[in-house]
Amino acid sequence: MQIVKELLDNRASETSSRPSIHALDAICGGNFFALASSHTDLWKTGKKLIGPFMTPNAIKPRIPVVERESLQLLQDLVRSPENLCAHIFRFSLSSVTTIVYGERVTTHDSVYSTEFSGYLEHFLKAISPESAPVDLIPLLRYIPARFAPWKGVWKETGLRQRRIYSSFFEDAEREIKSGRRSGNFIETILNRQEELGLSRDLAVYLGGSMLDAGTESTSAIVQSLILCLAQYPDVMKKAQDEIDSYVGDGRLPVPGDIDGLPYVQAVVKEVHRFRTAAPTGLPHAPTHDLEYRGCIIPKGATIMVNVWAILHDPGQYCGSLSIFFTRNSIKILDHSELFECPDTFWPERYLLNPNGTRPGLEKDYTVRTSLHFGSGKRLCPGMHFSNTLMGIVAMRLLWAFNFSPENGSAKPHNTLDIIDGYTEGIAFAPKDLKCKIVPRSQEKIDIITEYYDNQNRKI
Numbered sequence: 001m002q003i004v005k006e007l008l009d010n011r012a013s014e015t016s017s018r019p020s021i022h023a024l025d026a027i028c029g030g031n032f033f034a035l036a037s038s039h040t041d042l043w044k045t046g047k048k049l050i051g052p053f054m055t056p057n058a059i060k061p062r063i064p065v066v067e068r069e070s071l072q073l074l075q076d077l078v079r080s081p082e083n084l085c086a087h088i089f090r091f092s093l094s095s096v097t098t099i100v101y102g103e104r105v106t107t108h109d110s111v112y113s114t115e116f117s118g119y120l121e122h123f124l125k126a127i128s129p130e131s132a133p134v135d136l137i138p139l140l141r142y143i144p145a146r147f148a149p150w151k152g153v154w155k156e157t158g159l160r161q162r163r164i165y166s167s168f169f170e171d172a173e174r175e176i177k178s179g180r181r182s183g184n185f186i187e188t189i190l191n192r193q194e195e196l197g198l199s200r201d202l203a204v205y206l207g208g209s210m211l212d213a214g215t216e217s218t219s220a221i222v223q224s225l226i227l228c229l230a231q232y233p234d235v236m237k238k239a240q241d242e243i244d245s246y247v248g249d250g251r252l253p254v255p256g257d258i259d260g261l262p263y264v265q266a267v268v269k270e271v272h273r274f275r276t277a278a279p280t281g282l283p284h285a286p287t288h289d290l291e292y293r294g295c296i297i298p299k300g301a302t303i304m305v306n307v308w309a310i311l312h313d314p315g316q317y318c319g320s321l322s323i324f325f326t327r328n329s330i331k332i333l334d335h336s337e338l339f340e341c342p343d344t345f346w347p348e349r350y351l352l353n354p355n356g357t358r359p360g361l362e363k364d365y366t367v368r369t370s371l372h373f374g375s376g377k378r379l380c381p382g383m384h385f386s387n388t389l390m391g392i393v394a395m396r397l398l399w400a401f402n403f404s405p406e407n408g409s410a411k412p413h414n415t416l417d418i419i420d421g422y423t424e425g426i427a428f429a430p431k432d433l434k435c436k437i438v439p440r441s442q443e444k445i446d447i448i449t450e451y452y453d454n455q456n457r458k459i
């Protein structure tokens with residue numbers, strides 16, 4: 001953690017670039033904001049637009065979006081709990097498309113939802129090193145397309161990506177120009193496009209980068225939340241007791257309630273620690289040759305943070321080492337023990353100490369609970385929106401349902417096992433999540449239906 005602080009936070013202006021990822025360039029033509037180098041116009045302009053749009057104050061008017069989408073999630077789970085993953089994906093996608101494009105995705109089997117989830121699956125496979133390790137073996141780049149099947153996959157993924165991004169963008173642009181939609185991210189882009197000299201292509205991809213970065217991560221962490229609740233009934237019960245005494249049975253929890261629910265807040269923090277959605281974050285790269293603790297880290301080298309290891313630091317063995325490959329040596333630095341019983345889902349740790357770390361480390365200036373959102377100048381701009389969203393959805397799911405492992409299923413139960421129970425790839429989510437979801441009372445079902453019908457009358 002100290003190294004993250006020293007290298008990526010304190011020296012952010014030197015270490016907030018990205019290494020080159022050939023597959024990504026081939027797919028997006030260098031237009032992808034989240035992985036663009038820090039010296040590019042794309043990243044500099046994108047930051048000017050995204051940063052102010054996602055500050056804690058700027059996201060306040062977007063809270064009703066999360067209220068509406070989380071209410072629909074409850075209603076969907078009452079009606080067809082067997083489609084759990086599809087409902088969570090719709091909730092995540094629609095929350096992001098509404099703030100970015102002003103357009104909702106109202107059903108889990110809509111064209112937008114199925115096309116986008118198909119595309120994401122393709123995209124994550126296409127850029128994973130297992131598909132073709134072109135960054136490790138650059139020679140692979142020069143193999144003719146007919147002998148290199150991965151080049152066909154890149155092309156197909158790029159076409160799908162452009163189709164989806166353009167379709168969302170053009171709809172939003174039309175509606176904004178006709179005065180029927182406002183307050184979304186595309187409007188912010190269009191208002192400043194000329195002033196910032198942003199091409200139409202980059203504008204389209206900027207919206208798309210937000211869509212990709214926000215949807216998969218949100219869906220992964222909501223799925224992990226539900227899996228943890230199902231696997232840890234005592235935690236679920238304690239959080240429900242807190243909600244029951246603060247909110248009661250007679251109304252749905254509203255966004256302001258979260259401030260009165262410290263245990264629910266601790267549950268959300270613990271899910272981020274215990275099953276973080278981005279276990280290795282995204283790679284950083286130095287903008288020039290960098291001296292650090294006697295090593296030279298060359299310009300453009302890949303710096304990965306083993307977020308998982310830090311958040312599960314057991315201290316008993318060298319589980320969280322940082323390894324630097326320098327020009328003529330390998331340097332290994334180890335860390336100290338941070339979390340008590342790191343492999344136990346134990347939200348109480350965040351009530352004992354705001355950082356969740358073991359007693360005595362309260363004043364450790366290097367620790368921060370936002371580690372799973374990245375570091376330095378690349379710290380996730382969606383962080384405040386995501387925290388608000390998670391608070392609302394956690395309160396409402398706990399208020400409405402009991403979750404437990406599914407019995408009698410033909411498939412083995414989902415487990416928290418990270419090898420067999422979780423997906424591989426950039427966003428880390430339970431594999432094919434299934435669990436038993438039972439509404440906590442008929443009264444609660446009636447309240448959900450009443451709020452939902454009222455909401456639909458207003459739209």
Ligand code: HEM
Nearest residue numbers: 034213214217221277278281282373374375378380382386
């Ligand atoms: C569970 C929720 C989320 C998690 C765990 C998460 C995590 C991350 C991480 C680890 C990074 C890379 C940071 C780094 O390089 O140091 C990142 C970047 C980013 N995230 Fe998020 N994120 C989440 C939600 C969102 C949402 C909801 C949005 C927007 C709607 C969003 C937009 C972005 C963007 C645009 C970047 C690229 C920033 C840049 O490269 O400068 N994220 N996120």
